[in-house]
Amino acid sequence: xxxxxxxxxxxxxxxxxxxxxxxxxxxxxxxxxxxxxxxxxxxxxxxxxxxxxxxxxxxxxxxxxxxxxxxxxxxxxxxxxxxxxxxxxxxxxxxxxxxxxxxxxxxxxxxxxxxxxxxxxxxxxxxxxxxxxxxxxxxxxxxxxx
Amino acid sequence: xxxxxxxxxxxxxxxxxxxxxxxxxxxxxxxxxxxxxxxxxxxxxxxxxxxxxxxxxxxxxxxxxxxxxxxxxxxxxxxxxxxxxxxxxxxxxxxxxxxxxxxxxxxxxxxxxxxxxxxxxxxxxxxxxxxxxxxxxxxxxxxxxx
Numbered sequence: 001x002x003x004x005x006x007x008x009x010x011x012x013x014x015x016x017x018x019x020x021x022x023x024x025x026x027x028x029x030x031x032x033x034x035x036x037x038x039x040x041x042x043x044x045x046x047x048x049x050x051x052x053x054x055x056x057x058x059x060x061x062x063x064x065x066x067x068x069x070x071x072x073x074x075x076x077x078x079x080x081x082x083x084x085x086x087x088x089x090x091x092x093x094x095x096x097x098x099x100x101x102x103x104x105x106x107x108x109x110x111x112x113x114x115x116x117x118x119x120x121x122x123x124x125x126x127x128x129x130x131x132x133x134x135x136x137x138x139x140x141x142x143x144x145x146x
Numbered sequence: 147x148x149x150x151x152x153x154x155x156x157x158x159x160x161x162x163x164x165x166x167x168x169x170x171x172x173x174x175x176x177x178x179x180x181x182x183x184x185x186x187x188x189x190x191x192x193x194x195x196x197x198x199x200x201x202x203x204x205x206x207x208x209x210x211x212x213x214x215x216x217x218x219x220x221x222x223x224x225x226x227x228x229x230x231x232x233x234x235x236x237x238x239x240x241x242x243x244x245x246x247x248x249x250x251x252x253x254x255x256x257x258x259x260x261x262x263x264x265x266x267x268x269x270x271x272x273x274x275x276x277x278x279x280x281x282x283x284x285x286x287x288x289x290x291x292x
Contacts, residue, residue, distance in 0.1 A: 050290065086274055089233060124193070124286045128232055142286065145198075
């Protein structure tokens with residue numbers, strides 16, 4: 001989708017790839033890879049499901065540290081993904097169908113032994129092109145069915 | 147805030163005004179005014195707190211019909227509002243501090259008699275400039291503290 005004629009060819013595919021990289025970093029619980037996905041600036045913002053909104057790269061990064069520290073396993077099946085590109089900005093909306101196990105990865109809470117729980121989160125991800133690539137500037141996830 | 151030098155002067159104030167118009171329409175439960183706030187296209191999307199994501203103007207409009215039909219009173223105090231303008235796209239993040247009464251407006255459920263409840267919602271609103279004015283293309287609200 002997107003405004004016809006306003007975007008360079010392939011922009012939508014680039015945004016899909018950037019969005020996939022975000023979820024790959026999340027599944028891997030890899031802070032370095034996650035940091036590469038984001039624009040590291042004051043204007044970035046994250047709202048995790050049920051959390052208050054956190055602003056600025058320092059707080060956003062801190063939230064990923066906390067989440068990864070308490071996640072031994074997480075898997076996403078992404079459905080109903082829609083990409084809109086509008087110039088140098090793009091947003092992706094989708095459903096995150098999540099299977100996860102809580103607890104520290106160091107505590108032996110492997111996926112095969114820990115208790116798995118499922119949930120669905122409606123997500124909005126906003127990306128900005130920095131001249132070289134698309135960077136995540138906003139992630140908003142909210143529980144569906146509460 | 148916003149990317150320095152990339153936006154026309156006054157764009158941030160215009161976005162703040164468009165965002166305020168959205169909440170004014172919501173408080174008034176006025177469908178005609180709400181319809182004026184939005185871009186009426188296939189790419190618009192809304193995620194109400196706890197709801198699945200709805201796509202396209204027809205479904206978005208239907209959701210406002212349903213919400214207004216079941217709201218006799220709603221008042222917003224908006225806090226922690228942040229506006230980012232990026233070319234012809236802008237996004238606003240804020241907290242909606244909500245006081246509301248459910249029930250049909252026609253059932254005499256006025257604010258002075260109906261039971262009021264309070265809640266907080268973290269919201270993301272994305273606007274696109276259509277050449278004349280800013281139009282809402284995405285509203286995502288999620289309950290805080292669930």
